[in-house]
Amino acid sequence: xxxxxxxxxxxxxxxxxxxxxxxxxxxxxxxxxxxxxxxxxxxxxxxxxxxxxxxxxxxxxxxxxxxxxxxxxxxxxxxxxxxxxxxxxxxxxxxxxxxxxxxxxxxxxxxxxxxxxxxxxxxxxxxxxxxxxxxxxxxxxxxxxxxxxxxxxxxxxxxxxxxxxxxxxxxxxxxxxxxxxxxx
Amino acid sequence: xxxxxxxxxxxxxxxxxxxxxxxxxxxxxxxxxxxxxxxxxxxxxxxxxxxxxxxxxxxxxxxxxxxxxxxxxxxxxxxxxxxxxxxxxxxxxxxxxxxxxxxxxxxxxxxxxxxxxxxxxxxxxxxxxxxxxxxxxxxxxxxxxxxxxxxxxxxxxxxxxxxxxxxxxxxxxxxxxxxxxxxxxxxxxxxxxxxxxxxxxxxxxxxxxxxxxxxxxxxxxxxxxxxxxxxxxxxxxxxxxxxxxxxxxxxxxxxxxxxxxxxxxxxxxxxxxxxxxxxxxxxx
Numbered sequence: 001x002x003x004x005x006x007x008x009x010x011x012x013x014x015x016x017x018x019x020x021x022x023x024x025x026x027x028x029x030x031x032x033x034x035x036x037x038x039x040x041x042x043x044x045x046x047x048x049x050x051x052x053x054x055x056x057x058x059x060x061x062x063x064x065x066x067x068x069x070x071x072x073x074x075x076x077x078x079x080x081x082x083x084x085x086x087x088x089x090x091x092x093x094x095x096x097x098x099x100x101x102x103x104x105x106x107x108x109x110x111x112x113x114x115x116x117x118x119x120x121x122x123x124x125x126x127x128x129x130x131x132x133x134x135x136x137x138x139x140x141x142x143x144x145x146x147x148x149x150x151x152x153x154x155x156x157x158x159x160x161x162x163x164x165x166x167x168x169x170x171x172x173x174x175x176x177x178x179x180x181x182x183x184x
Numbered sequence: 185x186x187x188x189x190x191x192x193x194x195x196x197x198x199x200x201x202x203x204x205x206x207x208x209x210x211x212x213x214x215x216x217x218x219x220x221x222x223x224x225x226x227x228x229x230x231x232x233x234x235x236x237x238x239x240x241x242x243x244x245x246x247x248x249x250x251x252x253x254x255x256x257x258x259x260x261x262x263x264x265x266x267x268x269x270x271x272x273x274x275x276x277x278x279x280x281x282x283x284x285x286x287x288x289x290x291x292x293x294x295x296x297x298x299x300x301x302x303x304x305x306x307x308x309x310x311x312x313x314x315x316x317x318x319x320x321x322x323x324x325x326x327x328x329x330x331x332x333x334x335x336x337x338x339x340x341x342x343x344x345x346x347x348x349x350x351x352x353x354x355x356x357x358x359x360x361x362x363x364x365x366x367x368x369x370x371x372x373x374x375x376x377x378x379x380x381x382x383x384x385x386x387x388x389x390x391x392x393x394x395x396x397x398x399x400x401x402x403x404x405x406x407x408x409x410x411x412x413x414x415x416x417x418x419x420x421x422x423x424x425x426x427x428x429x430x431x432x433x434x435x436x437x438x439x440x441x442x443x444x445x446x447x448x449x450x451x452x453x454x455x456x457x458x459x460x461x462x463x464x465x466x467x468x
Contacts, residue, residue: 102266111269125274141444142428160332160344164371171201175345175355
């Protein structure tokens with residue numbers, strides 16, 4: 001219905017956004033270089049190149065409808081054959097590698113990974129901002145207050161539900177689902 | 185389509201599924217029905233989808249999956265991967281190892297899995313699109329963990345219900361939230377278990393831990409860490425800056441951590457009955 005029209009409009013925006021994402025990312029990546037010698041990863045270039053191509057496809061599929069993004073598909077068969085190509089690349093050496101510096105809103109972050117037998121075995125922080133890494137905002141002091149009402153009395157008086165992670169599968173029966181329906 | 189002249193405090197709601205989770209959005213204020221709001225919502229979903237493509241451990245072709253297999257190196261990944269790994273390592277240090285992005289792989293080794301950082305970090309980050317919508321309050325929830333914002337001081341706080349872990353159809357507590365984040369860890373919905381990275385075994389956590397903090401990145405991390413810490417959850421949460429919390433035990437008893445006592449005495453004692461809550465609205 002209306003959602004379909006909106007979905008089409010959304011798709012255009014998604015493509016634009018994804019291009020924006022890659023642009024900023026590449027700039028940041030280019031800013032710094034790894035300090036350790038790289039294992040030969042010929043697969044890396046096609047990897048990042050391919051991501052641009054599959055970006056729009058994944059974007060429209062993932063958020064285009066209520067259903068398609070619902071399951072975290074264990075085998076993401078769609079798009080990108082990069083991973084299967086690069087599987088043949090077994091030349092990763094063991095060693096320690098330092099990544100580029102990420103500029104976060106808390107300050108610069110740099111990490112070092114230790115690789116043994118082609119697997120990451122350790123992640124260490126080389127650089128991390130000192131001090132309080134939390135933005136000081138005003139309302140974190142609000143404290144949960146126990147309530148005793150029944151569900152029917154409560155639902156009218158709450159805006160959102162916080163609970164142990166609700167998956168798309170469990171959503172239908174959830175209290176949040178009832179709240180969302182009430183507003184649509 | 186939509187009536188532009190909606191009452192100020194009418195709540196406009198959206199829901200979509202991204203990253204295998206329901207993403208719920210509530211908007212209110214003059215901009216709730218604006219095209220800027222809709223554009224921002226689209227941007228949020230696009231960004232979460234992109235984050236999933238980069239970080240998902242369910243996708244064998246994600247950057248993180250390939251990084252973990254040694255097929256690519258850190259320099260080949262988006263710089264956000266560095267940020268997330270840095271956060272994860274920091275969280276491990278601050279939680280005495282109760283939180284980790286190097287999880288037991290079941291074979292005596294460890295595997296890279298930053299998923300515990302990604303969700304809260306990604307939703308907090310994506311929420312900036314909503315924060316840019318003029319004069320609009322929002323509450324953005326991803327599977328029960330959320331970022332809230334109230335722009336105008338004369339508007340009421342969002343009222344966040346905290347699910348009863350023993351009966352998910354009920355709300356056990358309510359917390360009024362203006363500009364802050366709420367995250368809950370537990371196993372009620374999933375019927376699965378969180379691993380304790382220190383032992384490789386199943387964490388013997390409380391029934392649930394809800395954390396209210398300025399930022400969802402750390403609210404989510406702290407809720408997970410506190411859950412894994414089990415009996416130490418309340419003491420540890422009391423040491424966290426700007427953090428309030430509700431811990432629910434399997435017998436139904438609860439502890440509340442009062443975030444106003446920022447760095448109280450080591451292991452500040454729990455309070456069952458909070459006193460005055462700033463900006464609170466009366467419970468009906």
